[in-house]
Amino acid sequence: MSGLSILLRGILFSLIWWLLTDGDTASWWIGVPAVALALIINIALLPSSNLVWHEFLIFVPFFLLRSLLGGVDVARRAIDPRMPIAPALFEYPLRLPAGMPQVFMANTVSLLPGTLSAELCTNCLKVHVLDSRGGFLAELEAVEQRVARLFGTSLKTF
Amino acid sequence: METMMVAWMLDSLLGLGLLWLAWRCLACPNLFKAIVLFVAFGLLMALAWVRLEAPDVALAEAAIGAGLTGALLMVALAQLQSIETNGDAAGATEKEERGIRPLQWLLLIVLPLIATGLGYIILSFPPDAPGLSTAVATHLEASGVSNPVTAVLLNFRGYDTLLELIVLLLALLGVWSLGGTVPQQAATPAPLVLETLTRLLVPVLILTAAYLLWVGAHAPGGAFQAGSVLAAAGVLLLLIGRHPRAALMALPLRLILVLGPATFLVIAVVTMLIEDALLKLPPEHAGKLILLLETTAMLSIGATLAALFLGGRRHTDKEHS
């Protein structure tokens, strides 16, 4: 694990502490040991992953917009008296490398319009779709591309 | 005026909701359903504490009700089912009730009487009864902290907290002395998404526990809430099958378990010798002493609650014998 990534995590935890304590400088007496402990446990638990931080700036607005649309979509279907749903189960072949990128993809998919990840196997994601008539495949491919860029990897080609 | 009315409706709905949930939880035949209803009851209780201006209590209820109680009850039900082996956890039902028995008739007559009596007494209480709040407020200056609840817990009535830590320890000793009750099925390997969730949550739980410990000195929070949050981190790790190593389970765990009560006892003895009063903290050092007491109490409470969730000592037994 690289020193830079440890430093970044340390900054992240310090930021959380700063938020929690409302920026009270007197709190660092406890804050420094707490952040150190959290960091040690975090490093012990979580393997390193190479996030490309500036890609976040592109990913976050995309994700917020799509998840908002996801909420609107499902709310509309729930309230509509005819309840227009045509659910289906679908296996999506993952081209992302195993580990964090795949988990990140699975969690993201569950918040996007009409898709819900139901099982993560080796290199395949079972997705439950709310409306099998829609173009969810293109959406999944787009998300996968973005996740790949976020983690600084490329998609496998078959 | 309108605000008052909405507040009244909110409180009435909350009260009715609590009663309804308690009734369904205790009356429905399906035990799994009863547990889910009890968890929901706990969440609603936390909202009730907020409405009663008791945010310290709400924090404790949130930490324990949302995390530990539900997990404890669910795991116990699953183990019960694996003992009885004739049903599944979700469809578990009690034996058929045999109609209303004489005892129940008696209860149905006596209990409303008791309830009416209690209700009458409560309504006849004077609307204002300062209780101990003025006494606490006048001595708050000397307590070392500015959150009155923490002042009561760790200074004014520190002996209560000491005894309570010992009670926790006794409960754990009770569980341990019963030994491993059920051959626990090997925990299924946690799915990757769950592993990741736990790994992300545990550091944040640690930071939050430390924050609650710190903030308890001047705002709602403190050792009990922090300890419960810490215990939740332990429970999560246990649930994904990360049991502590046997070496950790032996001496280090025991040391952490007794750290809180032991610190309390040492300070109690010292204050007895110097001030001639049990746990009477000298005002000039009270703030630091309370922080020390709270930190050790938090560690012990967290470890005890997590160990209670783990249950009998089968893991250590295996390693030692």
Next chain:
Amino acid sequence: MTLIDYLTAALLLAGAIFFFAGTVGLLRFPDVYTRLHALTKADNVGLGLMVVALAIQAESWTAVGKLLLIWLLVMLAGASVAHLVARGALRRGVRPWKQ
């Protein structure tokens, strides 16, 4: 009420509508998978709108950060639990509902 108050009120109301829709979905949808869709997505958006609304009113930047942290945690837990429940249901042979 100022313009900011109106904005807050609008966002809060929108959030409440999403919570309502989530509950409607939980009650109306035919199987556990579709209900998961409704709960996870609608409640996430509902809470998000409310967090944004309250963040406008917040007294400090750290308060805004704390609100966002709460939302982020709910989002993470919601997405993970949805996946875990769907996965468990699938493994236990709960068949998805089909028209």
Next chain:
Amino acid sequence: MQTLYLTLALFLLLTLGAGMWRVLRGPTAADRMLAAQLFGTTAVAVLLLLSQASGNAALRDVALVFALLAAVTAVAFVQRAWPEQEQPQETERDVD
């Protein structure tokens, strides 16, 4: 504004009450668990509203603890308490 915050909190509590129907009805254990999950998220929203209405920032910490621990009961259910066999026919019975 205070009235609005409290009214919305009241409204959210009412939707919770409606959601309880799913706990009672089931049909599967997972459905019951879902409704409990709904309770957690909605309680966070109610707490944030009450915090704003009363001007008590400490209630945000309660909401934070809720948000952090909402998953624990669900994880206990998924990992330990979920029976190996759900009755698949139950989902179909629920359709009509």
Next chain:
Amino acid sequence: MSIAHLYALVSVGLISLGLYALIVHAHLLRKILAINVMGSGIFLLLVALAQRTGTALPDPVPHAMVITGIVVAVSATALALTLMLKLSAQTGCAELPDKEDE
């Protein structure tokens, strides 16, 4: 009537419900739930009555007692659940023996 009284009355209801279920139900898990409901009722009573100070701030002493009470209640529940499991492992049934059945 004030908010304090409202919640105090709710607590009376909870205590009665819990007591009734504790006596009537045979299953031990249900008895444990009943005791917990009763306990919550008593906590609610304490905190509700602590509101009646006539000042802006409620009495902190009952609050402190209830916080310790909640933590003690959960550890007592853990102990009770272990006892229940032990009993049912011995007898095959999580109920106390009934006199009528003997």
